[in-house]
Amino acid sequence: MHWADYTAQKLMERGGKQVSASGITPSGEFHIGHLREILSAEMIHRACLDAGIESKYIFIVDSMDPLRRVYDFLSPEYERYIGHPLAYIPAPGSDGKPSDGSATYADHFLGPFLNALEQIGVCPEVVMNHETYESGEFAEYIDTAISKKEEIRRIIQEISGRELADDWFPYNPMGSDGSLDGVTVMGYEKPFVHWIDSLGVEGRSDIRKGEGKMPWRIDWAARWAIHGITCEPAGKDHGAAGGSYDTGIPICKLLGGEPPDKIVYEWIQLKGMGPMSSSTGLTIGPMEALSLVPPEILRYVVARSKINRHIEFDTGSALFQTADEYERLVSNPIADDGEMTKRQLVAAQTQSGAIRLSQVEAGANPSDSVGGVSFRHLSMLAQIKASDADVWKSLNRSGHIQGAPRESLVVRLARMRTWIDGPHFPEGAKLEIRRELSDEARGKLDEGGMDFLSVLSSLLSECEWGDEQISEAISNACESAGIPRRKGYASIYWALIGRSFGPKASSLLCEIGRERILSLLGGA
RNA sequence: GGGCCUGUAGCUUAGUCAGGUAGAGCGCCGGGCUUUUAACCCGGUGGCCGGGGGUUCGAAUCCCCUCAGGCCCGCCA
Numbered sequence: 001m002h003w004a005d006y007t008a009q010k011l012m013e014r015g016g017k018q019v020s021a022s023g024i025t026p027s028g029e030f031h032i033g034h035l036r037e038i039l040s041a042e043m044i045h046r047a048c049l050d051a052g053i054e055s056k057y058i059f060i061v062d063s064m065d066p067l068r069r070v071y072d073f074l075s076p077e078y079e080r081y082i083g084h085p086l087a088y089i090p091a092p093g094s095d096g097k098p099s100d101g102s103a104t105y106a107d108h109f110l111g112p113f114l115n116a117l118e119q120i121g122v123c124p125e126v127v128m129n130h131e132t133y134e135s136g137e138f139a140e141y142i143d144t145a146i147s148k149k150e151e152i153r154r155i156i157q158e159i160s161g162r163e164l165a166d167d168w169f170p171y172n173p174m175g176s177d178g179s180l181d182g183v184t185v186m187g188y189e190k191p192f193v194h195w196i197d198s199l200g201v202e203g204r205s206d207i208r209k210g211e212g213k214m215p216w217r218i219d220w221a222a223r224w225a226i227h228g229i230t231c232e233p234a235g236k237d238h239g240a241a242g243g244s245y246d247t248g249i250p251i252c253k254l255l256g257g258e259p260p261d262k263i264v265y266e267w268i269q270l271k272g273m274g275p276m277s278s279s280t281g282l283t284i285g286p287m288e289a290l291s292l293v294p295p296e297i298l299r300y301v302v303a304r305s306k307i308n309r310h311i312e313f314d315t316g317s318a319l320f321q322t323a324d325e326y327e328r329l330v331s332n333p334i335a336d337d338g339e340m341t342k343r344q345l346v347a348a349q350t351q352s353g354a355i356r357l358s359q360v361e362a363g364a365n366p367s368d369s370v371g372g373v374s375f376r377h378l379s380m381l382a383q384i385k386a387s388d389a390d391v392w393k394s395l396n397r398s399g400h401i402q403g404a405p406r407e408s409l410v411v412r413l414a415r416m417r418t419w420i421d422g423p424h425f426p427e428g429a430k431l432e433i434r435r436e437l438s439d440e441a442r443g444k445l446d447e448g449g450m451d452f453l454s455v456l457s458s459l460l461s462e463c464e465w466g467d468e469q470i471s472e473a474i475s476n477a478c479e480s481a482g483i484p485r486r487k488g489y490a491s492i493y494w495a496l497i498g499r500s501f502g503p504k505a506s507s508l509l510c511e512i513g514r515e516r517i518l519s520l521l522g523g524a
Numbered sequence: 525g526g527g528c529c530u531g532u533a534g535c536u537u538a539g540u541c542a543g544g545u546a547g548a549g550c551g552c553c554g555g556g557c558u559u560u561u562a563a564c565c566c567g568g569u570g571g572c573c574g575g576g577g578g579u580u581c582g583a584a585u586c587c588c589c590u591c592a593g594g595c596c597c598g599c600c601a
Contacts, residue, residue, distance in 0.1 A: 024601070037601040068599055160597080161526080216599080235601035241527045242597065266529070267601065269594090308529065309537095310594070320562090321536080321550070328549080343547065347538055351548095377561045398561070429562090471559045479558085489560065504560050 001346065002353025003307045007263065008047035011230060014261075018055040020045040020231045022124070023220070025062040026086055026106045028071055030113040032289050032313055033268045035120075039302040040233040040265045042122050043357045050356070058227060059117075059124035063087035063106040064133055064213045066180045081105075083181030085174075085213070087130035106130075116287050120295040121360035129219075132226065136208035139191060141222035141255050143207065145170040145214060146188050148254055155250050156217060160242040169193075173205035173212035180213065221248040225257025232260050233307065239264030268311040292419040293319060294412055296369045300326050300358040304351075315424035323375035329355050330366040371409045372400045375416075380503035382416045383431045384511045394507065397467065431497055433512055436520060441494040449491040452481035456492075457521035465514050471506040495520060 001009075011018050020041040024034055041057060048055035064085045070078045075096040081089040090101040091108030106128070114126065132138055145152060146169075153164050169185040175197030182198030192204040193212065205211035213219060223229065238244045245262050252259035289298060292315055301322060305311050312318075329351055355366050373395060385391045391413060395401045401409070419425050434441070445453070456477035463469045478488040492509075493502040502508065509517055 022601085025599085027600080031601090033601055035601090040601090065599085162598090233601090235596095236528070237596055237600065239528075240596040243527095264528085265601075267595080306538095310530080318536090324562095325536090325549070341547080343539055347548070350538080374561065374563085377563090380562075400561080468559075475558060485558075486556095486560090493562095499562090501560080501562055503562060506559065507561090 002047070002303070002350050002357065004043040004047035004303075004357055005051070005353050007044045007231065008051045008053060010261065011044075011048060012051060012053055014230060016230075017228070018045070018048045018053055018230045019228050020048070020055065020057045021060055021223075021227065021229045022058075022232070023060040023062055023129075023223075025065045026109040026113075027065070027068065028073065029109060030116075032270075034113070035289075035298070036265055036268050036302055036311065037233070037235065038117060038122055038124075039120075039299060040263075040307060041231065042124070043303060044231055044233070046357055046362050047353075049362070057122075057124050058127055058229075060127045060129055060223060060227075061106060061110055063104075063128045064130040064210070064219075065216075067105070083179035085130055085178075085180065085210075087128065087210075088178060112287055116290050119290055119360075120299055121362070127227070129223070130210050132223070133213060134210035137226050138214070138222060139208040141225060142171050142214060143190055144255050145218050145222070146193075151254060152218060152251055155254070156247050159247045159250070160217075170218050171205075171207065171212055171214055173203075175199070176201040176203055183212075217244045217247045218251055220244055221251035221257070221259065222255055224248070224252045224259050225255050230258075230260050231263065233263040233265050236264050236266055263307070265307045266310050268313050270313055289313075289315070290415075292415055292422065292424060294323075294369070294375070294415065295360050296358045296366075297323050297326055297375075299360070300354065303354040303357045315419075317426035317428055319419075320376060320379075320426075320429065326355070326358070327370055327374050330370055369408075371406060371412070373409065373412075377503070378412060378416050379420065379429060380431065380508075382413060382420055384433075384503075384508060388413060390511075394511075398504075398507070431502070433516075434496060434498060434520060435516070437495055438498060440498060444494045444500070445491055448481055448483045449487065449494075452477050452483055452488050452491050453495060453521050455480045456488075457518060460509075460514065460521070461518055465510065467506045467510050470509050474505060 008018075022037050022041045024030070024037060038059065045055050045057035064087060066083045066085055067078065067081050067089060069082060070076060073096055074092055075098075077097055078089075078092070081098070086106040087104050089105045090098040091103040091105050093099040117124070149170055152170055153168060156162060157164055167184060171185070171193055172180045173183050173185065173193045173195045174180055175183040175195065176199060177197070179197075183195045184197075186194040186196055186202070188194070191207045193207060194202070194204045196202045214222060224232070234245055239262065245264070249259040249262070297319070301311060301313065304322075304325075333352060333355075359366060359369060377400075378391075381391045381394055385394060388410075392401070392405050395405070396403070405413075420430075442450075456473060459473040459477055460470065463473050474488060474492070475485065478485050481488070483491075489505055490500045492505050493499055496502070496505075496508065496512075
């Protein structure tokens with residue numbers, strides 16, 4: 001069974017309406033790793049719906065979190081905003097300097113990410129955490145947390161092994177300059193927390209407004225209660241023993257909530273580069289990934305892996321393999337012929353679950369996502385056909401599509417071209433049409449092969465220049481040279497692209513043109 | 525120091541929770557296919573399940589030890 005379906009089943013036992021959630025701090029560019037946070041929760045949500053369980057999915061943006069430091073992409077002017085909630089500071093411009101403030105820092109990074117999410121079929125209910133503070137929804141939990149301060153302190157100290165300072169307080173008020181840092185709590189008189197900030201200014205924060213926030217470990221536990229969250233997969237950083245998941249559960253109960261069960265997912269790593277981090281700039285953005293990879297394949301990358309396994313994200317040749325695997329499973333779903341062992345059955349169910357959850361539109365027929373054209377075939381066409389119109393013409397001629405291409409295919413081709421032209425496209429998949437017979441090719445061809453090419457050359461010089469005629473010429477040349485067809489094709493590929501195999505030979509030759517082919521084969 | 529995850533065929537991995545003859549895909553090799561979509565079909569190759577010990581009639585699976593890789597423990601998915 002797929003992990004999302006398994007989790008849905010567990011949630012069904014818990015009963016009631018399910019609320020899956022994700023939470024991300026918009027401190028910088030979002031990256032591909034954040035997609036796992038999102039998709040882990042969203043797939044469980046979908047699995048719940050598929051199982052007939054009432055469910056919703058919310059994405060909580062940690063917009064109340066303060067700016068921790070001046071990241072590399074920020075100008076030094078951001079120094080003065082350290083400690084300020086991301087929702088209340090201006091977005092950086094392209095030069096890294098604070099812009100005019102028409103967009104907030106949080107919104108600036110969130111916007112493109114939500115756009116990318118839409119493309120992969122994720123439409124969450126977005127909750128800006130600072131608005132939850134502003135609306136007063138946190139107030140009663142803040143009040144409870146303050147009155148149970150010592151119990152919470154004990155939970156955090158015992159479970160995390162961390163020593164909390166004597167003046168620790170479960171609410172960080174915002175000082176006179178708008179910073180959450182360096183503000184000392186002087187007292188509490190519901191609904192006001194009295195404080196003195198680092199400038200020596202005294203003031204008070206109304207817990208019913210966005211005038212401060214709870215520390216992360218309590219904030220998280222409180223929001224579980226506020227939103228009725230029943231499921232929130234968390235990154236392994238939160239999942240470590242004594243981490244915020246472990247303290248969140250008892251704190252949530254203390255605040256009167258019913259916490260979700262602990263679910264931890266592993267991180268996505270870039271092939272050979274270790275974990276990603278927004279702050280080191282070692283990232284592939286979801287937008288960048290989506291400019292290359294079809295969205296259902298991106299979903300499949302997450303869906304096919306068990307939740308507790310690393311994912312090595314590779315935009316090179318592994319992408320072909322993943323796409324192949326996806327397409328194979330879509331076109332040849334493993335059917336239960338009644339003779340499967342229990343294990344094979346489990347594997348088949350898991351795979352079909354992964355395909356189901358990879359669809360951009362929930363419940364869509366997976367065959368539609370492939371659109372009749374394989375990823376590999378499209379990569380070939382995109383390389384040998386300069387114009388899109390020629391690609392569509394070719395696909396019509398080969399019977400892949402009828403008439404105009406559908407929109408999703410147009411987008412796929414555009415993505416394919418971006419990939420091919422970019423730095424991630426694997427060398428091994430590049431088609432380099434040779435101008436003359438290389439020594440390497442000569443080395444690979446024996447007498448029969450050379451004879452074949454020479455016969456082919458003369459046949460091609462006379463025949464009509466079309467796919468079928470070329471195909472026929474190849475057949476005839478094979479017979480004439482007395483070699484198997486397989487060998488004939490291999491000879492063509494050696495001569496043409498320096499490999500023993502390749503895309504359909506006749507259309508390749510047809511596209512390249514008679515003159516160039518004859519000059520290439522002339523040396524045979 | 526504390527803890528988590530992983531180690532199964534050349535590669536990616538399923539199977540570990542509920543012990544019962546090690547499965548799959550890719551690759552590779554051979555054959556087939558008188559249009560090769562890098563396709564498809566048939567056959568084949570390939571594993572002391574990281575190592576050692578224990579429990580058991582029986583262990584990839586449970587227990588103990590050990591080695592290796594990755595990661596978490598202020599914030600980070």
